[in-house]
Amino acid sequence: MKFFIDTANLDEITEANELGILDGVTTNPSLINKEGIKGEDNIMQRYVDICNIVDGDISAEVVATDFEGMVREGENLAALSPKIVVKIPMIKDGIKAIKYFSSKGIRTNCTLVFSAGQALLAAKAGATYLSPFIGRIDDISWDGIDLIDQIVAIYGNYGFTTEVLAASIRNPLHIVKCAEVGADVVTSPLKAFLALLNHPLTDKGLAKFLADAAKSRPA
Ligand code: E4P
8 A cells, every 4th residue: 555645745755755664745735835835836846846755646636627637737746757647637628638648658547536437437537546525525524535446446447457546535544444445545634644653552652662671770
């Protein structure tokens, strides 16, 4: 299972990267905006900065919603680095753009996915990654993990190579549940990744080991 971090914050990306288990980064226009980055040149520079930190796949999202615009933007993004994966929204022209990029050998991440039918379309078009938003599904009282399970089964039935990238992760249990149902990738905020570390028995056990170690090493 690949671990991606879902942020455009360079400090968080660096902290996650230093753990040594980071496989990539996902961004979106809201995450870029959250960092206060303004202007096309600065946005592109942020993608370059991320590529310089992480040795992995970096998703950068187009903001055009028409085929020609998505192709133009996607080609500019892909030219920044071979690490860039062009993130395309799940809309009609998005499917056409994914097919186009797939035929050109440019990798894509189909985003804003909320149903198995959408997942089928993206796989047929040749998406490299598919991003179902599980937290946003949970937010409306549906079950995001069920959708991941369903898509993993469908892709398995036909041998689709599109990787299921579980997005909109809210907590560490989401990550564990995604692993149980066979998601290929999770993209998560740093906080949820770090929360995987926590267990009270680990803290208690370590405190006891350290106390006993001190007894064996009198000053
Ligand atoms: C990832 O690529 C998505 O854009 C992101 O995970 C969405 O997360 P949110 O639902 O917390 O905004």
